[in-house]
Amino acid sequence: xxxxxxxxxxxxxxxxxxxxxxxxxxxxxxxxxxxxxxxxxxxxxxxxxxxxxxxxxxxxxxxxxxxxxxxxxxxxxxxxxxxxxxxxxxxxxxxxxxxxxxxxxxxxxxxxxxxxxxxxxxxxxxxxxxxxxxxxxxxxxxxxxxxxxxxxxxxxxxxxxxxxxxxxxxxxxxxxxxxxxxxxxxxxxxxxxxxxxxxxxxxxxxxxxxxxxxxxxxxxxxx
Amino acid sequence: xxxxxxxxxxxxxxxxxxxxxxxxxxxxxxxxxxxxxxxxxxxxxxxxxxxxxxxxxxxxxxxxxxxxxxxxxxxxxxxxxxxxxxxxxxxxxxxxxxxxxxxxxxxxxxxxxxxxxxxxxxxxxxxxxxxxxxxxxxxxxxxxxxxxxxxxxxxxxxxxxxxxxxxxxxxxxxxxxxxxxxxxxxxxxxxxxxxxxxxxxxxxxxx
Numbered sequence: 001x002x003x004x005x006x007x008x009x010x011x012x013x014x015x016x017x018x019x020x021x022x023x024x025x026x027x028x029x030x031x032x033x034x035x036x037x038x039x040x041x042x043x044x045x046x047x048x049x050x051x052x053x054x055x056x057x058x059x060x061x062x063x064x065x066x067x068x069x070x071x072x073x074x075x076x077x078x079x080x081x082x083x084x085x086x087x088x089x090x091x092x093x094x095x096x097x098x099x100x101x102x103x104x105x106x107x108x109x110x111x112x113x114x115x116x117x118x119x120x121x122x123x124x125x126x127x128x129x130x131x132x133x134x135x136x137x138x139x140x141x142x143x144x145x146x147x148x149x150x151x152x153x154x155x156x157x158x159x160x161x162x163x164x165x166x167x168x169x170x171x172x173x174x175x176x177x178x179x180x181x182x183x184x185x186x187x188x189x190x191x192x193x194x195x196x197x198x199x200x201x202x203x204x205x206x207x208x209x210x211x212x213x214x215x216x217x218x219x220x221x222x223x
Numbered sequence: 224x225x226x227x228x229x230x231x232x233x234x235x236x237x238x239x240x241x242x243x244x245x246x247x248x249x250x251x252x253x254x255x256x257x258x259x260x261x262x263x264x265x266x267x268x269x270x271x272x273x274x275x276x277x278x279x280x281x282x283x284x285x286x287x288x289x290x291x292x293x294x295x296x297x298x299x300x301x302x303x304x305x306x307x308x309x310x311x312x313x314x315x316x317x318x319x320x321x322x323x324x325x326x327x328x329x330x331x332x333x334x335x336x337x338x339x340x341x342x343x344x345x346x347x348x349x350x351x352x353x354x355x356x357x358x359x360x361x362x363x364x365x366x367x368x369x370x371x372x373x374x375x376x377x378x379x380x381x382x383x384x385x386x387x388x389x390x391x392x393x394x395x396x397x398x399x400x401x402x403x404x405x406x407x408x409x410x411x412x413x414x415x416x417x418x419x420x421x422x423x424x425x426x427x428x429x430x
Contacts, residue, residue, distance in 0.1 A: 116313035119274045122300040123307045124327045124370055134326065138317035 001191060004171055005179035006198055012087070012175060013155040016094040017102075020151050023095070024102035025144070029132055031103065032110035047104075049097045058164025061093050065165070083165070090166045090173055094155045101150040109143030110136060142217040146210050153206045156199060224250060225374070225406055229270055229280035229290075235261050242266055246425065250285060253400065253407045253420045258427035264410045265310060267427060268376040271408070272307050273300035284374060306372030306405075308380045312363040314351040320362055321347035327369035337365040340395045342388075356383040361392065368399060375400070375407045381416055393419050 031043055049057055065072040065083035075081045083089035113136060121131040137144070159177040166173030168182055176195050183192035225248040233240045242263035248254055256264050269275040271282060273289065276297070282290040289298045315323060320343050324334045338344045341361040351359055360383045367375060381389045397420055400407055411417055414424065 114311060114313065116309045116311055117315060119269075119272075119300070120307065120309060120313040120315075120366070121326075122274070123272055123303070123305055124366070125301050125304050126326075127301065135315050135317070139315070 001194060002170075002179075005174050005176045005195065008087075008171070008174065009156055009176040009199075012090055012094060013152045015091055016098055016155045017148055017152045019091065019095050020099060020102040021148065024099065024147070024151075025106060025137070028103045028106035029110060029136070032107045047100050050100045054097065054158070054160030055164055057097060058093065058161035061089075061096070061161070061165045065089065065092075085165075085167050085169060085173060087166075087172055090162055090175070093161045093165045094158060097158060097161050098151045098154045101154050102147045105143045105147040105150070106140065109140035113139060142214055145213055149206050149210045153203050156203060224248070224283075224285070226281065226283045227271070229267075229277040229282070231263065231266060231270060231275075231277040231280075233261075233263050233266065242427070244425075244427065248406060248423075250406055251400075251404055253409065253417070253422040254425050255414055255417045255422040256408055256410045256425045256427060257412065257414060262427045264427050265378055268307065268378055268408060268410065271374070272305045272376055273298060273303045274307075303374075304370055304372060306367030306370055306375040308360075308363045308367045308375075308377040310378040310410075312351075312359050314359055314362060314366075316351055319348050319350050320354070323362060323366045324369045327366055328371075333371070334369065337368060340399065341365045341392070357385065357388060360384060361388075364392075364396070368403075371403055371405075373403075373405055375405050377407065377409045379410055379412070381411070381413075389416060390419070393417075396420075 027046075031039055062084060064070065065075070067073055067076045067082050067084060072082070072084060075083065081088065083092055117135055117139070118131050121135045122128075126134070157177060158175070159181070162173070162175055163178055163181075166175075166178075168174045168178045174182070176199050180192050180195045180199075183189070183195065227248070228245040229242070231242045233242050240263075244267060256267065258264055266275060270277045270280065270290075277290070277292065280290050280292050282288075284303075287298075288296055289303055290296060315326070318326060320338070321334070324337060328334065335344075338347060341364065343358065343361060343365065346354065346358060351362070354362065360380065364377070364380055367377070381393070384392065393416070400420075407420075407422075408425075409417060409420075409422065414422075
């Protein structure tokens with residue numbers, strides 16, 4: 001039984017979550033402040049993976065980063081980086097695909113905080129970054145935790161977009177969901193069952209932990 | 224001298240209204256701002272603090288120009304550093320009483336004095352959710368004073384305090400205001416409660 005797809009999936013989910021945490025928190029904060037047409041457009045683009053078929057997203061990423069032309073060719077020639085059929089390609093696709101799961105809960109939580117919290121901090125002479133770091137972020141911890149777990153769990157279950165841009169290269173792009181598909185195609189139901197059960201168990205533990213944590217935090221800190 | 228000349232369009236159920244205020248205040252004065260609900264009292268405080276932009280305006284505090292829309296001057300709230308007591312207190316749920324004051328200032332002696340004035344010394348490790356309404360209101364006042372502001376803006380600051388606590392606090396605050404030499408704008412529907420502070424009155428009514 002080859003466990004490499006499981007480790008690769010966990011590695012992909014971990015890196016994707018970390019990247020989205022760094023990129024997603026400031027982006028969610030920016031989106032939570034005011035509404036302009038530009039922000040609405042950006043928010044729509046970020047949200048699209050929620051409703052778009054993963055194969056469509058994967059197809060466009062495949063086209064965009066194909067080493068034969070355009071951006072993909074430029075990246076290969078300039079930085080010797082190839083996103084198609086590589087692990088970094090999976091990370092890029094996962095970051096785009098899972099972005100709404102990080103941004104959504106955090107942005108929503110920030111918008112629900114009273115505006116006067118940030119205003120009080122500004123009048124104490126604190127910068128926007130200090131206000132975000134010491135006032136806003138600590139008061140949306142449950143939502144940040146939910147966003148982290150949902151992003152991780154969602155990345156574990158990716159299939160279409162990962163298959164389109166990464167294919168099924170053992171040890172490089174063959175993640176657990178693709179290993180399940182390959183196993184079934186090869187009539188190896190035992191392996192398919194093992195991969196599926198491990199994914200099911202991990203996802204179940206993650207989702208239950210979110211519910212338990214949110215239950216313990218159910219009393220709003222503002223009540 | 225503090226010179227204020229502002230105009231701001233207000234959105235209300237009664238249609239479009241204008242908040243127009245043109246007046247000068249002596250440094251160190253205590254001003255009771257009163258007027259009907261929706262007249263723009265809170266908006267006025269937030270414009271002075273730099274938290275809301277006015278449509279037209281000029282604010283000069285002493286030698287410092289804070290706002291002049293005609294020459295696109297608008298100093299940030301961080302630089303104005305007005306102490307402000309919000310109507311909803313705006314306490315930080317993640318911070319205990321002491322941390323609120325430490326967030327505002329590094330002056331340990333000043334923090335201890337404020338805790339004593341607000342009678343919150345024994346509650347310094349408590350978070351806002353563990354405080355009564357009156358204690359939360361006192362903390363909001365202390366936090367605003369922690370930065371030793373030259374201009375203190377208070378929106379209904381004594382509404383949750385009982386008479387005894389209010390009188391004791393006002394007496395202590397009066398002394399602090401004198402020490403700091405700060406000008407104070409207080410929104411209050413009860414002018415009698417401010418009689419001990421010897422305040423002048425600014426009546427706001429949107430037109």
